[in-house]
Amino acid sequence: MTGPAADRDLRARVADRWLAIDPLLPSPGPARAACGADLVVAADDGALAAVGGCEHWAPHADSLDVSWGAARQYQLSVRVADLADPRPLDELLSRWKEHLRDLTGAADDDTAAVVTWPSRDTRGVKTLLAHGLAPLAVVAARTSVAAGEHGEATRDGLRVRRAVAADLDDLVRLGLEVVRFDSLVSGVTERPSTAAALRAEFTAMLADEQPWLWLAETDGGAVGMLAAQRPATARWIAPMARHEPVAYLLLMGVAARHRGAGIGAAMVAHLHREVRAAGVAVTLLHYAPMNPLSAPFWSQQGYRPLWTVWEAIPARTLR
Secondary structure (H helix, E strand, O other), rough: OHHHHHHHHHHHHHHHHHHHHHHOOOOOOOOOOOOOOOOOEEOOOOOOEEEEEEEOOOOOOOOOHOOOOOOEEEEEEEEEOOOOOHHHHHHHHHHHHHHHOOOOOOOOOOOEEEEEOOOOOHHHHHHHHOOOOOEEEEEEEEEEOOOOOOOOOOOOOEEEOOOOHHHHHHHHHHHHHHHHHHOOOOOOOOOOHHHHHHHHHHHHHHHOOOEEEEEEEOOOOEEEEEEEEEEHHHHHHHHOEEEEEEEEEEEEEEOHHOOOOOOHHHHHHHHHHHHHHOOOOOEEEOOOOOOHHHHHHHHHOOOOEEEEEEEEOHHHHOO
């Protein structure tokens, strides 16, 4: 059974499961209808069991987006009615693999097959692993109503202030340090364009009278930075949470020799005060789960996993 009614029925079943496992998940929309691949799995009774939409995505070579992942990505949105039976998801991923096998360019090295999956929807994990996908990123969430402030005491002489145009070189330097560290444990890649893309991003943010861009200073120099997007700029990620408005923490890092002194927590506390004053409901961010510093730090700041980004890099390694 296919058609609009069958799709609505499938999404209603997915919505019930998502709401039961995580009330912060949004209501599922249709799987992205992008490339037209036939990614539909029927149950024995003919009802829809799983539907997928494959989007072929390639950011501009000079954009900051290309530093966050592969240069060409095949992103699968998945809707599975019931995960008690692993077969529909398994068959859907197998069909997706066949689809990618026939695409020009999908066998290149700088590619990724990507599935963004609800972190608490744990019944799908073994099937994702069996198909060669690895959890390389987490979309973490902090609700402003439920979360308190988490700033710890910091070393004497620390100053956290809003960044200004004269700080641009320090912002780029510290941002590059974050990119280089994350590239060791995730799909992040420093590219020839990364420094220029960071400079362009921060320059645009600094044009705001009160940018959500902070610098931490101690010992006479800049040792940390934090950049975040207000709800008007974070609309691209807002559909990943049930509640709005949504803010997005774009990048945060502390120079290696200054970590562990509460500098990161002090910068995040500045952001949280701004978020609360702006009436933001949810703040989202990405972190690499295999980064040994990220998960404990962000948990201490009140964030928890909402979505997990599973990837096969390169895309031809999808099984």
